[in-house]
Structure formats: structure tokens, C-alpha cells
Amino acid sequence: MTDKLNDFGLIGLAVMGQNLVLNVESRGFHVSVYNRTAAVTDEFVAQHPGKRLTATHTLADFVQSLARPRKVMIMVKAGAAVDAVIEQLLPLLEADDIVIDGGNSLYTDTERRDAWLTPLGLRFIGAGVSGGEEGARKGPAIMPGGPASTWAVMQPIFESIAAVAEGQPCVRHIGPGGAGHYVKMIHNGIEYGDMQLICEAYHLMQSAGMATLEIAEVFNRWNEGELQSYLVQITGKALEQIDPETGRPIVELILDKAGQKGTGQWTLVNAAEQAVVISTINAAVEARVLSSQKAQRVAASQILQGPTTPWTGDQAARDALVAKIHDALYAAKVISYAQGLDLVRSMSAHKGWDIDLGGLASIWRGGCIIRARFLNHITDAYRTQPDLAHLMLAPYFAALLNRTQQAWREVVAHAVTQGIPVPAMSASLGYYDSLRTARLPANLLQAQRDFFGAHTYERIDKPAGQWFHTDWPEVVG
Numbered sequence: 001m002t003d004k005l006n007d008f009g010l011i012g013l014a015v016m017g018q019n020l021v022l023n024v025e026s027r028g029f030h031v032s033v034y035n036r037t038a039a040v041t042d043e044f045v046a047q048h049p050g051k052r053l054t055a056t057h058t059l060a061d062f063v064q065s066l067a068r069p070r071k072v073m074i075m076v077k078a079g080a081a082v083d084a085v086i087e088q089l090l091p092l093l094e095a096d097d098i099v100i101d102g103g104n105s106l107y108t109d110t111e112r113r114d115a116w117l118t119p120l121g122l123r124f125i126g127a128g129v130s131g132g133e134e135g136a137r138k139g140p141a142i143m144p145g146g147p148a149s150t151w152a153v154m155q156p157i158f159e160s161i162a163a164v165a166e167g168q169p170c171v172r173h174i175g176p177g178g179a180g181h182y183v184k185m186i187h188n189g190i191e192y193g194d195m196q197l198i199c200e201a202y203h204l205m206q207s208a209g210m211a212t213l214e215i216a217e218v219f220n221r222w223n224e225g226e227l228q229s230y231l232v233q234i235t236g237k238a239l240e241q242i243d244p245e246t247g248r249p250i251v252e253l254i255l256d257k258a259g260q261k262g263t264g265q266w267t268l269v270n271a272a273e274q275a276v277v278i279s280t281i282n283a284a285v286e287a288r289v290l291s292s293q294k295a296q297r298v299a300a301s302q303i304l305q306g307p308t309t310p311w312t313g314d315q316a317a318r319d320a321l322v323a324k325i326h327d328a329l330y331a332a333k334v335i336s337y338a339q340g341l342d343l344v345r346s347m348s349a350h351k352g353w354d355i356d357l358g359g360l361a362s363i364w365r366g367g368c369i370i371r372a373r374f375l376n377h378i379t380d381a382y383r384t385q386p387d388l389a390h391l392m393l394a395p396y397f398a399a400l401l402n403r404t405q406q407a408w409r410e411v412v413a414h415a416v417t418q419g420i421p422v423p424a425m426s427a428s429l430g431y432y433d434s435l436r437t438a439r440l441p442a443n444l445l446q447a448q449r450d451f452f453g454a455h456t457y458e459r460i461d462k463p464a465g466q467w468f469h470t471d472w473p474e475v476v477g
Contacts, residue, residue, distance in 0.1 A: 006067065007067060007157070008031050009072045009073065010031065011033075013034075015133050015136075016129070019133055023138070025052050030053075031054070032056055033054070033056065034062040069097050071100070072098065073100040078109070082113070096121065100124075101113065101126050101127065104181075104188070110178035114126070123150040125144050127181075128185075130364075130367065130368035130370075132369065139162055139366070140367045141171065141368035143184050144180045145176065162367060165366030171363055172362075174355060179348075185263050185270070186343055188263035189263065191370050192285055193284045194336055196423070197336065201425075203420055204325050204411065205325065207311070207418060212239055216236050219232055226330065227329065230372070257294050268281065268282055270347065277339065277342075281340065283426075287421075307417060324414075327407035329425075330374075330400070331432070334391070338391035356386075362375075377394075378391060380396070381397065401432060408432075450469055450470060
């Protein structure tokens, strides 16, 4: 222990926790660290001699080492582990101390913890942190929720450790209660959609006979243009990585069973509750689930038939297809972001959070997993029209979608005729076409509902809000 009380404390020294500690310390702050396994604490501090770090072996020592109001960040597995740490901290903390949950907690858990700690005089922040291990060390995007007064206390630390984009730190106060963890959940849902779309683009090129290293070159080239993004960048790097044991690209040796940690599923549940369509994200989550059914897919591949005529395009045809895939990927990626932001808009209105969508897009421009060049255009769209009803209707994005929609259709059609699954890309196109269709066949659906359940319907030739029922003919048999 040192005589000086430290500025910040962090509990949970897994990789993300360690990198956040080093980030905070590198900005001039003195940091206390605690891990349930004392050996992990000691090893971590020993590996960084000369740093402003204090190793503590009990939570009592950890709390006593911090200046008031104490700033305690918890970086443990979401769920019961967070509650357990808070339970142990409660007898040790004092009024106005700040507890920050920096994990991927469900926003409803954050709201419950806020309601638990506030009457005890403690201040609670649910902070979404995105950027992975590298972001945690060099600058993540941070999405803190909670009282504005608590944000004011944490602002100097959070702004100093966050990534910077366009000269601005990639952190801002999102809103009260669980707003911070909520938008991190939506960030992850968009991430699911984005990743699946990129994988579908890869699959399309692979099915056109392109070698893995050729596809890597395409993604590297795309990353220099309007598709520039962290996920496109790492895709190119992943595809060109060679396995030293076999000399083959490592992606060719990775089993095609995708994992997930729950945030995508949470997003789907919330969208259903809010009656907001997020078909791209839904397709991406389902694609991961289906990928995990490897044995069933292998068995089905021996029974179920697909197209019998493979594509035999020459190099010029392949180049043309790649150009169309570029446009289809760009358009569908916009849909993933648009759907996620539409859900944030709906939930913000429902909860009274008053989330600034332009401000949210601005902090996603750096540090986080979904950072992309076109987030500048998203930021501008909402700053120009703060009451924008839907991102797709902003002039820049409407023009982009109008420009790319034909190539997008041709890519989806090509995939269908070749039997290549593109669930997220086709779901995005279906959403686009549904949104731009002034009259959908829901009139027939309403007739069906009224036929079997007398649910009633409105008429186009009568004032809105008037409901009608038809005496339909009886059906026998």
C-alpha cells in the first residue's frame, strides 16, 4: 500500500481489465487493482514495474486505497458475478462513491442495480466498452449511462482513455439508468449483422472460384475506399494469415461453427418487445445458430439438393460480380446500422432517455468494433436532421441505396440461383423493398384475421381510426 490515495480502482484482471488499467495509468492516473486470485494481481503488477499501480489482496484494502469519491470499475463476467462483487463492496463503500460496471451486462440488470444502489447513497454507472483488447489498451469507445452528475465526475478519466475520432473523444453521456449498456447491446447487434454480411460476401466470392488470398486482396482494396471499416480491415488480414503448420490460409482450417455470448439474442428480444424490425440482425443471429448445427448440416448436405449447374463466369464476369458484391455489401451494411439506430430511437422514446443518435454515431467512429468511414455520414445525417425518422431517408443514404440497389438485387438473385445462402443480405433487401412499398399485401392479411377471428380492419375510403368487420362466408371442411 502507498500513502497516496489512488484515483481509480479496477476489479477483474482478465485481458480487458488489464488493458483498461494500463490505459488509465498511461494517462497519469494512479490505479488500484484487485483480482479474486491474488497471484493474478501480483503477477500483473510485477510485469509492469514503475507504473502507478497498487496491488491489493482484499477488497477492504482495495477500497481503502482509493480517494473519495471512490471510482470502482468492475470488469467481471456479466450476470451473477457482478452482483456478487457489488454485495462484497457494499459494507466497504461510503455515500457518493461510484461503482462502474464495464462488462457486457443486460441493460435491465443495470437498471435493477441502479435502483438497488441509489437508495444506499451510492452512484452506479453501466458503461458499455467496445474495442476488444486493443481498444481497451489504446482507446475504446465508451458508452456510460447513469446520472449526468456522475458522468461529470467520471468525464476526465473516460475522455482521457477513450479513442479519438475527428478530434473528439469517443465517449459521451448516453442517458440515465441502463441507457449506456442498452446502446452497447445494440452496437453488438449491429456488429452481428455487419460480420454476417461480410462473411456472405466472402462466401459469394469463394463460390465464384476465387482463392482465399485473392479474396483477401479484395477486402484490403475495399478497406481503402467507401467500405473502410475495422471489420473489413481485419477480414482482409484474417484471410491472408497463413498457418505455419500446413502453409494454407488459416481460415480454411477453422471449423465453421460460430459462437455468441448473448447480446445479439438480447437485441432480438428487445426489438420484438418494441415492435421494431431488425431483420438483418435477426438473420445474422440465426445464421450463427444454424452454423452451430454442424452435424445436422453435414447430414442434410447428403440428402437435400441444390442447383445442378455451377457458375462458370470468366475473369471479366468475376470482376463484374465482385464490383456488384461491393455495392450489395455497402447497401446491406447501411441497413444493419439503420435498423439498430431505429431500435435505439424507439427505445429512447419509450424510456424517456433522450438519446442523441448523432452523438451516439459520433462516438462509434473510433475505438469500437463497428467503426467505419460512413459513420461520419451517419453523424452528419442526424446532426443535420435531429428528428430524422429513419436513417435510410437521409439524403446521403437514400442516394446511396438508390445507386446500389440494382447491383444488390443481382447479387441476391445470383446467390439464389447458385444455392449460396445469403440470409442477412437478402433480409436487408427485403426490408428495403418493404419500407419503400407504399401498399403492402397486409390488406389481405387483415382480411384473413377478420375472417377467422373478427379482428376488424380499417378502410382506405373511410377516415382513419374507424374499424369495420365483414360477415365472411362460412367455410365447410
